[in-house]
Amino acid sequence: MELEAYCAWLSQAGLDAPWSRPGPLIQSKQTRVEPYVWRWADIEPRVRGSAEFVAPGRGAERRIVRLANPGVPERTSAHTISIAVQYLLPGETAPVHRHTPNALRFMLKGHGAYTIVEGEKFVMAPGDLVLTPSMTWHEHGNEGPEPVMWIDGLDSPVVRYLEVLAMEPRAKTVETTASTGAFAGRTLHYRWDDAHRELLRRADDAASPFDDVIMEYRDPVSGASVLPTIGCYLQVLRPGVETKPHRHTSSAVYHVVRGSGSSTIGDDRHDWEVGDFFVVPPSVPHSHRHRGTEPAILFSMQDVPLLKALGLYYES
Ligand SMILES: [Fe+2]
Numbered sequence: 666m667e668l669e670a671y672c673a674w675l676s677q678a679g680l681d682a683p684w685s686r687p688g689p690l691i692q693s694k695q696t697r698v699e700p701y702v703w704r705w706a707d708i709e710p711r712v713r714g715s716a717e718f719v720a721p722g723r724g725a726e727r728r729i730v731r732l733a734n735p736g737v738p739e740r741t742s743a744h745t746i747s748i749a750v751q752y753l754l755p756g757e758t759a760p761v762h763r764h765t766p767n768a769l770r771f772m773l774k775g776h777g778a779y780t781i782v783e784g785e786k787f788v789m790a791p792g793d794l795v796l797t798p799s800m801t802w803h804e805h806g807n808e809g810p811e812p813v814m815w816i817d818g819l820d821s822p823v824v825r826y827l828e829v830l831a832m833e834p835r836a837k838t839v840e841t842t843a844s845t846g847a848f849a850g851r852t853l854h855y856r857w858d859d860a861h862r863e864l865l866r867r868a869d870d871a872a873s874p875f876d877d878v879i880m881e882y883r884d885p886v887s888g889a890s891v892l893p894t895i896g897c898y899l900q901v902l903r904p905g906v907e908t909k910p911h912r913h914t915s916s917a918v919y920h921v922v923r924g925s926g927s928s929t930i931g932d933d934r935h936d937w938e939v940g941d942f943f944v945v946p947p948s949v950p951h952s953h954r955h956r957g958t959e960p961a962i963l964f965s966m967q968d969v970p971l972l973k974a975l976g977l978y979y980e981s
């Protein structure tokens with residue numbers, strides 16, 4: 666029997682001989698995620714422009730504009746993390762629903778925005794972080810006098826890959842509270858003032874050569890990362906700091922909260938300013954450099970907990 670005939674014979678039975686094709690059995694795969702910077706000057710007017718075309722409500726669910734990485738066919742920011750900016754006008758609400766992806770919110774602009782999670786209301790001031798873990802009922806609203814914007818970060822690309830992506834709408838507000846629900850004891854709201862104060866306190870300690878001063882938001886009771894798939898970090902690059910390059914198997918999406926600087930990702934230098942977002946793909950060497958006189962503060966969402974849970978986190 667010829668090899669070709671043998672392979673056809675295998676195929677008839679739903680079998681395959683990978684050694685019949687050239688190349689090693691396990692081929693290394695380069696990431697398609699591209700280092701990319703989204704400028705706030707580009708994002709903000711386009712997010713405001715979305716109000717003309719879509720309103721939050723059943724069907725569309727949320728008025729969001731997603732940060733699409735040109736290297737990710739599914740139009741998410743990285744292959745594991747989906748980032749969008751959500752926009753609500755005064756008096757608007759986004760209906761209650763729940764879904765299998767874990768989500769986080771990082772408040773950007775405006776006052777009076779809230780998220781209700783399992784019946785508990787969290788008012789979101791700029792810089793606040795609010796979690797809506799997998800399958801928690803949640804809704805949003807804007808009770809302030811001006812439009813509000815925040816970052817939505819989801820692990821939906823991972824959930825989609827696992828083929829368990831699902832969303833369930835609900836007719837009306839959930840009455841139960843988190844204190845009696847399955848999420849009792851878990852911290853879902855991290856306030857900017859607390860996080861910022863803690864970051865500045867740590868700025869006196871020894872700094873990381875790769876990140877300058879960085880801290881991870883962690884549950885105060887369990888010590889766990891905020892989500893099983895995505896960890897959130899706040900870091901400050903102090904004036905004059907230039908970090909050493911390193912790389913890791915995890916990916917990161919950064920948002921510039923304050924200040925300006927540049928990051929060398931792979932071979933290219935990317936300048937960033939307040940409000941910008943940028944992505945560091947997996948295993949790409951990167952370093953950060955501060956510019957200007959004011960310390961630069963970066964908020965980042967990184968898939969470190971996922972890689973660690975799988976035993977695939979490597980750093981060099
Ligand atoms: Fe949601």
Ligand SMILES: [Fe+2]
Pocket residue numbers: 875911912913951
């Ligand atoms: Fe890094």
